[in-house]
Each structure stands twice: as structure tokens, then as C-alpha cells.
Amino acid sequence: MSSISVKNITKTYEKGKVLALDNISLEVKSGELFGLIGPDGAGKTTLFRILTTLLVADQGQATVAGLDVVNNLWDIRKIVGYMPGKFSLYQDLSIEENLNFFATVFNTTVEENFHLIEDIYVQIEPFKKRLAGKLSGGMKQKLALCCALIHQPNVLFLDEPTTGVDPVSRKEFWDMLDRLKTRGITILVSTPYMDEASRCDRIALIQKGKILDIDTLQNIISKNTQLLLAVKGEERFRLLNDIRAYEDTLTCFAFGEENHVVLKSGREKVDFLSKYLADKKHKGLEIKPIEPNIEDTFIKLMLESENAQ
Amino acid sequence: MKVFFAFVKKEFWHVIRDKRSLIILIGLPIVMMLLFGFALTSEVKNSNIAILDFSKDAASKILVDRIDQSQYFTVNKYLHSENEIEGVFRKGEVRLVLIFPQNFENDLSKDKKTQLRLVADASDPNTANITINYASAIIRDYQNELNENKKLPYTIEMETRMLYNPQLKSSYNFVPGVMTLIMMLLGAMMTSVSIVKEKEMGTMEILLVSPMKPIMVLVSKAVPYMVLCFLDIILILLMAVYILDMPIQGSLVLLLAESLLFIITTLSLGLLISVNVNSQQVAMFISLVALLMPSLIFSGFMFPIENMPLPLQVMSNLIPTKWYYSIVKAIMVKGLAFEYVLKQTLILAGMTVFFLTIAIKKFKINLEA
Numbered sequence: 211m212s213s214i215s216v217k218n219i220t221k222t223y224e225k226g227k228v229l230a231l232d233n234i235s236l237e238v239k240s241g242e243l244f245g246l247i248g249p250d251g252a253g254k255t256t257l258f259r260i261l262t263t264l265l266v267a268d269q270g271q272a273t274v275a276g277l278d279v280v281n282n283l284w285d286i287r288k289i290v291g292y293m294p295g296k297f298s299l300y301q302d303l304s305i306e307e308n309l310n311f312f313a314t315v316f317n318t319t320v321e322e323n324f325h326l327i328e329d330i331y332v333q334i335e336p337f338k339k340r341l342a343g344k345l346s347g348g349m350k351q352k353l354a355l356c357c358a359l360i361h362q363p364n365v366l367f368l369d370e371p372t373t374g375v376d377p378v379s380r381k382e383f384w385d386m387l388d389r390l391k392t393r394g395i396t397i398l399v400s401t402p403y404m405d406e407a408s409r410c411d412r413i414a415l416i417q418k419g420k421i422l423d424i425d426t427l428q429n430i431i432s433k434n435t436q437l438l439l440a441v442k443g444e445e446r447f448r449l450l451n452d453i454r455a456y457e458d459t460l461t462c463f464a465f466g467e468e469n470h471v472v473l474k475s476g477r478e479k480v481d482f483l484s485k486y487l488a489d490k491k492h493k494g495l496e497i498k499p500i501e502p503n504i505e506d507t508f509i510k511l512m513l514e515s516e517n518a519q
Numbered sequence: 520m521k522v523f524f525a526f527v528k529k530e531f532w533h534v535i536r537d538k539r540s541l542i543i544l545i546g547l548p549i550v551m552m553l554l555f556g557f558a559l560t561s562e563v564k565n566s567n568i569a570i571l572d573f574s575k576d577a578a579s580k581i582l583v584d585r586i587d588q589s590q591y592f593t594v595n596k597y598l599h600s601e602n603e604i605e606g607v608f609r610k611g612e613v614r615l616v617l618i619f620p621q622n623f624e625n626d627l628s629k630d631k632k633t634q635l636r637l638v639a640d641a642s643d644p645n646t647a648n649i650t651i652n653y654a655s656a657i658i659r660d661y662q663n664e665l666n667e668n669k670k671l672p673y674t675i676e677m678e679t680r681m682l683y684n685p686q687l688k689s690s691y692n693f694v695p696g697v698m699t700l701i702m703m704l705l706g707a708m709m710t711s712v713s714i715v716k717e718k719e720m721g722t723m724e725i726l727l728v729s730p731m732k733p734i735m736v737l738v739s740k741a742v743p744y745m746v747l748c749f750l751d752i753i754l755i756l757l758m759a760v761y762i763l764d765m766p767i768q769g770s771l772v773l774l775l776a777e778s779l780l781f782i783i784t785t786l787s788l789g790l791l792i793s794v795n796v797n798s799q800q801v802a803m804f805i806s807l808v809a810l811l812m813p814s815l816i817f818s819g820f821m822f823p824i825e826n827m828p829l830p831l832q833v834m835s836n837l838i839p840t841k842w843y844y845s846i847v848k849a850i851m852v853k854g855l856a857f858e859y860v861l862k863q864t865l866i867l868a869g870m871t872v873f874f875l876t877i878a879i880k881k882f883k884i885n886l887e888a
Contacts (some may be wrong), residue, residue, distance in 0.1 A: 262728045264886040283884070284730070292728040298721030302536045303529065314525035315729050341536075357725075 213365055213396035214238035214261060219270035221256050221419075230256040232419040233270070238398055238412075243391045245377065245410030246400040246482050247508075255295055255421040258369045259393060261398070262292045274507040275396075288316075291363030293354045295370040295400075301343030305334055305353055306311075308342050316361030326393070327356045332388055348379030355386065366390070367398040384409040404504045415508055422511035427504060437477050440468040442496040443487070452490050456483065459461040461509060468507055522731060526739035533713065534747065538554040540709065548701050548751045552758045555693040562689050563649045567613040569596035571604065578624035582661055586617070591653040608640050615639050615650045627665070683852050685766075690763040695847035696820030698755050698778070699840045702748055703814045706785025706791065708806035712745045715802040716791035724886065733884050741786045748782045749775075768854030777850065777864060781843040784867055787874035788839070794881045842867050 214237070231253045238244040244285075246254050261274055263283045272343040277286050296396070297458045298409040299308045323329070334352050337494065339347065342353060352370055358366060360365045368387075372380040387397055391411075399410070407413045407427050415422040423430050441462075443449040450469055453462045458479055460472040473479060484497050502510075534540050568586060574578050587594040596607060598616065607613050618636040620626070626633035637654055639647040684691040714737070717723040728738055752775070759765045767774060788810065796802050813820060817835035824835050835841050842863040849855040849863075857864075 230688060264724065264727060266885065266887055286729055288730045290728065292725065294721055294724050296721045298725050300533070300722060301720070303532055307529070307532065311525055311529050312725070312729075314522055315726065315731050317522065317730060474598070 212237040213240040213242070213275055214398060215271075215273045216261070217271045218256070219257070219260060219267045219272055221253075221260060221265065221267050231260075231267070231417050234416070234419070234421045235270075236414050236421060236424055238396060240333070240396055241391065241394050242282075243387060243397045243399070243409070243411045244260045245406060245407055245413040246398065246416055247402075247407050247413050247504075248400075248416035249402055251418075251465075252416045254416060255369055257416075258292075258367050258400065259296075260400070262290060262367055263287060272329070277443050285394045288361075288493060289364045290363065291358035291366040293358040293366075293368045293371055295373065296460075297350050297354060299342045299350075299354055302341055304341055305345070306338040308353060309356055312357040318361050320360060323360055323362045324401045326362055326390075327359050329389065330359075331356050331435075333382075334417075347375045351375055351379065352386075353384060355383075359390070364396065366395050368397065370400055370402065372401055372403065404508060407504050415511060417508075417512050417515065420515055422508070422515055431502060431504060431507050434502045434510055436510065437471055437480075438500050438502045438506055439473070439480065439483070440465075440498055440500045441471050441483075441487070442468050442494070443492045444494040445492065449487070449492055452487060452492070453483075455485055458482065461513065463509060465505075470500075470502075472510070489493070522735070523739050523742075526736075530740065530743035534743070544705060544747055544751065545754075546705065547760070548697070548755050551697045551701065552694075552755060552763070555697055556690060556758075556763045557784060563646055563653070564590055565593050566591060566615060566646075566653075567595045567652050568592045568615045568617060568650075568654070569603075569613040570594055570608050570617050570619075571598040571600050571601065572619045572623075573621045574619050574623035574625075576624040578627055579619045579777055582619075582658065583617075585661060586657055588653065589657055591650070591652070591657075602798070604638060608638075610793075611640075613640070614646065616652060616653065623871050624628050635643070643787075647743045652837045656664075670804050670876070688763075688765065690759065691848075692820070694755065694763065694765055695844050695851060696757045696818065698752060698847055699781075699818050699820060700811070700814060701755065702778070702781055702785050702843070703753055703840055704806070705751060706744065706748050706782050707789040707810050709747075710741055710786050710789030710861070711716075711792035711796075711802040711806055713744070714740050714790070714801050715796055715799050718797055719799055727885060733882055734879060736880070737790055737882065741790060744780075744789075745782050745786055748785070749779060752778045752782075765851075767851050769850035773857055774847065774850045777843070777846050777860065780864065780867055781839070781846075784839050784843075784871040784874070787878060790878040791874050791881075794878050794883070813838050817841055820843040820844055839867060839870050 216233055216234060216236045218233050219231055220233050222229050234257070237433065246257065248254055256265065258261070260267050261272055261279060263279050263286050266280060274286050275289055279286060300311070303311065309320055313323075330352050334345075334349050334356075337349065342350065345353065355368075355371070360518055372383055375383065387399065387486070391397060410427070412426050413430065414424040423433075425433075440454060441449065446464070446467070450462065453459055453469055453471055458473050458475055458476045462469050462471045471483070473483065480497065484495065487495055534544065570583055572583070586592045592615070596613060598604065598607065601618075603614050607616065616638040618638065620634055623633055637651055637659060639651050641647040717726065717740075727733065741884060756767065756774075760767065789806070791801055792805050796805065817824065817831075817838040818840040819835075824832055824841070827835070846860045846863045846867075849860050
């Protein structure tokens with residue numbers, strides 16, 4: 211059974227001038243941890259707002275827990291938990307006060323659903339008297355998650371919960387989501403960090419309002435059969451420019467010390483590249499085929515999508 | 520109901536923890552009352568007066584003493600010739616010069632007729648008028664004393680009575696004015712800013728995605744400010760009665776009830792502003808420029824509406840403060856009963872319903888522009 215269903219949703223802003231979502235469809239199964247992955251401005255927040263009844267789509271239908279986002283607006287608002295991308299709690303209220311307030315707004319009490327938030331709340335409990343505005347980024351996210359969970363939602367919407375949070379807190383946050391999943395809560399989470407894709411059951415890659423692919427991370431990557439080369443050299447910047455200038459280069463992006471290169475000719479002419487670079491007098495040159503990661507795959511899908519237009 | 524109380528509690532936390540709003544809520548009424556009560560008074564007291572006495576006799580001396588002893592004047596200069604008059608006015612040393620003719624006492628007792636000259640600095644016309652009136656009154660009193668027990672043919676005695684405010688206290692004018700302005704400022708501005716703040720901070724986004732009905736959000740935001748404004752009204756009335764000695768002539772209950780109505784008017788104006796704007800600055804700007812300025816000009820508190828050109832007089836009818844100001848004056852100063860302020864009350868109530876209807880109609884249940 212699908213918990214979230216999106217069918218051919220299109221959304222524009224400024225009277226049709228800005229296209230935010232372009233005819234997208236996706237299904238999230240009940241109890242799934244589903245990741246919406248794409249860069250800033252891809253349309254993630256717009257989709258979240260349509261699903262949480264904050265915006266109305268121009269075209270298409272969407273349901274959350276079987277309820278239509280337009281016709282059953284008030285029923286949806288009772289059963290979803292929403293954590294906006296921007297920290298949106300009362301900064302001049304303490305942790306305790308924020309939590310109690312949101313529990314009351316959702317007609318419940320902290321005690322009633324404490325079991326849901328217990329293992330998250332214990333981490334911020336020592337600071338419960340501190341004002342929310344004075345918390346660190348990681349603690350703010352934990353508090354916001356507690357507030358979004360306090361009414362025991364069926365579906366949880368987390369819009370970029372880990373943006374601006376340190377790596378340790380990010381990892382902790384995903385561990386918390388894993389535990390929530392075991393309670394049967396469907397979670398839709400968006401993130402611009404590709405490396406977080408591995409923590410999701412399934413992901414949708416989104417770019418410029420279009421969905422590039424929806425599948426498990428492994429499947430998406432394994433569908434990427436093009437040969438990827440890692441090219442290393444001493445003069446990194448000159449190397450990058452030279453490879454990009456090379457006529458057979460399809461894409462070349464810097465990844466740490468390496469450049470990930472895809473050639474137009476695929477497997478046949480790898481030797482020509484190494485000769486071309488050797489002619490340019492690059493030292494310490496190393497070229498080896500590697501397995502693509504999610505970012506390589508995203509770039510590939512993105513280019514395909516752009517070329518298709 | 521529990522949600523409502525949680526909201527009210529939260530709203531009080533906001534106010535108490537934000538020093539600025541606390542200062543505005545409590546400090547503003549106190550400061551305005553004290554300012555208008557003691558600093559910015561339109562009563563003219565202790566004006567400097569110069570005397571040019573050509574007679575220097577007993578009668579002129581008595582009159583000068585009388586003037587000096589009154590609370591309105593201080594004799595601070597004696598002139599010796601008419602040439603000096605212009606000099607003292609130029610230096611701004613005095614507001615008024617009183618000139619006694621030669622043989623003042625003699626003329627008075629023998630001819631029963633003499634002339635005094637009062638010269639005032641009319642660069643400030645209102646003050647000049649007031650000082651001339653005060654001085655004339657003192658001179659008239661003296662004259663009446665002299666005429667006691669004497670039968671004078673054909674004298675018309677004028678008896679003026681200042682109704683409702685026999686002592687001509689300016690507090691009778693400004694207390695209703697301050698009440699009006701404070702309510703406009705706090706009711707409209709604080710409410711609109713506090714709602715827009717929820718939009719700006721993003722908390723409105725979470726509140727919208729909750730079972731709480733938007734109209735409940737608005738009402739729960741408005742009620743705490745209604746309570747605070749009502750407390751301010753009580754604070755102002757207490758200060759008026761106990762510090763400025765201004766009695767409340769009419770029914771206190773009626774006055775408070777009418778104030779509550781006006782608070783609801785200002786709150787609905789605040790709501791109307793808040794549903795239309797998205798930043799605290801714009802909300803504050805609109806409240807100050809579009810509400811406070813017209814309120815100041817058209818309430819009748821600072822400038823008499825009767826003197827304005829007709830188009831402005833018509834316009835003043837659209838300003839809610841005008842009606843509340845006249846209600847407060849009627850009840851507080853004149854002690855009138857409800858039937859005399861019925862018209863104003865109905866107009867205010869009508870305006871409130873109008874503002875509220877638009878505000879509720881325009882309120883969005885989502886983030887759509």
C-alpha cells in the first residue's frame with residue numbers, strides 16, 4: 211500500500227513564469243524511508259509543501275495516507291508531522307515549552323507520546339530550560355524532530371533536516387530515523403547531500419522540477435553502465451582544464467584529488483586520453499576505471515535529462 | 520479550549536521575554552501620560568510679565584502684586600519707557616507688558632474711568648491670547664472689588680462659566696487623546712507585528728500543518744493583546760485619577776465597555792494588516808504611517824476637526840479614533856450616559872465588523888500567494 215502518492219504534479223510560481231515542479235509522479239510505500247535527493251532549487255520544498263497542504267498544485271493529484279491533499283486538507287493536517295527546512299520553532303521559548311506547546315496544538319500531551327520521542331529527547335533533556343534560539347544546529351534539529359513527532363504522525367515530512375548540521379549530528383539524525391522506521395512511520399526526507407542517499411530505502415533524484423529516477427540506491431547506480439575513469443595528476447587544476455578541453459570528453463568533474471571522467475567513445479579510446487595528457491606534459495599521471503558513485507550517476511542522469519529537452 | 524490557553528500562555532512568554540515589547544506595553548502609557556500631564560501642557564503658567572508704570576501709585580502697586588501672586592504670571596522686569604518694550608520682546612524675556620497710564624489711581628477714583636494697556640508677544644498667537652485673557656481676568660476681578668457697594672449705572676456684568684472643566688485643565692483633553700493613541704499603537708501594531716512574526720519565523724508554516732483552525736490562530740493571537748490593552752486602559756485611568764486629579768464623571772463600567780469595543784476595533788485592524796503583509800517591518804510601517812498619523816490628525820485631540828476644510832472633515836469620519844475619542848470625552852468629562860454615545864458606538868461596532876470580515880476573508884489557510 212502506498213502511503214504517499216503523487217501523480218503528474220505540476221506547480222508554477224509567479225503566474226506560470228517559474229516552473230517549480232514539472233509533471234512529477236512518485237509513490238512512497240507505507241513504512242518506507244524515502245529520500246528526495248537533489249540540489250537547491252530542484253523543487254524539493256515545493257513538493258513537500260504540496261504534500262503538507264501548504265501549497266496547491268496547478269495540475270495533478272496527490273494523496274497522503276489515502277487522503278487527497280486538496281479535498282481532505284484538514285484530515286491530513288491531523289496525521290502528518292512536518293519539519294520545514296528552516297528552523298521554525300519559537301526561539302524565545304525553551305525546549306520544554308516548545309514541546310509542550312506543540313503537543314497541545316495537536317491535542318495531545320508530551321506524556322502520552324513520550325515513548326516515541328524518548329531516545330531523541332533524552333539527548334537534549336539536560337538543556338530543557340534553554341531557549342530554542344540558543345541551541346546548536348544539531349540540538350535544534352533534534353528538538354524540531356521531537357515537535358514533529360509528538361502527535362504520533364502516520365507520515366513524517368522532513369525537509370532538509372540535516373542541512374547546516376555537523377557530520378556527527380547528521381549521522382545521529384539518520385540513526386534516529388532508522389529507529390523511527392521500525393515503528394512503522396512512513397518518512398519522506400529531502401536532502402542535498404548525495405552521501406545520505408545510502409540511508410534511505412528508496413530515493414528519487416530530482417533536478418529542476420523533474421524526477422530523474424526513482425529506485426533503490428544500488429539499482430540506480432548499477433543502471434549506470436558507462437565507463438568511469440579516475441584521473442589523477444600533480445597539477446590538478448591544469449589537468450581538469452585540459453581534460454575538459456579534450457574533444458572526446460563527455461564530462462569531467464573534480465572529486466577530491468581525482469577527476470571523474472566519462473568519454474564520449476566509452477571504452478575504446480582510453481589510451482588516446484592518456485597519450486593526449488602525456489603530450490601536455492602532466493606528471494604523476496594515473497588513469498584507472500572505477501565504479502560510479504551516486505554523484506556520478508546523478509550527473510549522468512542530469513545531463514541525459516537536459517539533452518532530452 | 521486547552522489549545523487556546525496554551526496559546527495565550529505562549530503569547531505572554533513572548534511579550535515578557537521581549538524587552539522591547541514589554542517597554543512599549545507598560546512604558547509607553549506611563550511616559551505619554553507623564554509627558555502630556557507635566558511636560559507638554561497647553562496650560563500657560565508662570566509667564567514672565569514686564570510692568571511699565573507711569574503712575575507708581577498705591578492702586579497700580581496693588582494690581583501688580585495681584586498679578587505677581589497669581590500662578591499665571593511672574594513679574595520679572597520693570598520698564599521705564601515705551602522704547603524698552605520692543606527690546607524685552609525681542610530678547611524674549613517676557614510674554615506680556617502691562618502699561619499703567621499716569622495718574623492711574625487718581626483717574627480711577629475721581630473720573631471712574633481709566634485705561635490700561637496690555638501688549639502681548641503674538642508670535643505665538645495661542646499663548647498670547649491665553650495670557651491676555653488671564654491678565655484681563657485679574658484686572659476685572661480687581662475692578663469688581665472696587666465697585667463693590669457702589670451703584671453703577673448701566674453696567675453689564677458678564678459671568679462666564681466653563682462647563683465640564685471649570686479649571687480649564689488640559690488633562691481633560693489629553694487623557695482621552697492618550698487613551699486613543701495608545702490603543703491604536705498597541706492594539707493594531709503589536710497584534711499585526713506579532714502575527715507577521717510567526718510568518719517570518721516560519722512558525723506559521725507549522726501551525727498551518729496542524730489541526731488548529733487558522734481562525735483559532737488569529738483569535739488566540741489577538742486575545743492576549745486585548746487583555747494587555749485593557750490593562751493599559753486601566754493603568755491610564757488610574758494615573759488620570761490619582762496623579763492628574765481628573766475625575767471620571769460618567770459610568771466607569773460604560774467607559775471600560777466602550778474601551779473594550781475600541782480595543783477590538785484596533786485588533787481587527789491589526790489582523791487586517793497582518794493578513795496582507797509578510798514582514799514585521801512593513802507591518803510596523805503601515806501601523807505607524809497609515810494608522811497612527813491619521814489617528815493623531817483626525818481624532819480631534821490635537822487639531823479641532825471643525826476648523827478643517829470640508830474634504831478633510833469628511834475624511835475624519837473614516838478614522839475610528841475620532842469616534843472613540845468623542846466617546847471617551849463624553850463619558851469621562853461630560854458624564855453622559857449610553858444613549859448619548861450610541862451613534863459613535865454603532866459606528867465603531869460597524870467598522871469593527873467590516874475590518875474583521877475582510878481580515879477573515881483574506882486569511883489564507885495555506886502559503887499560496
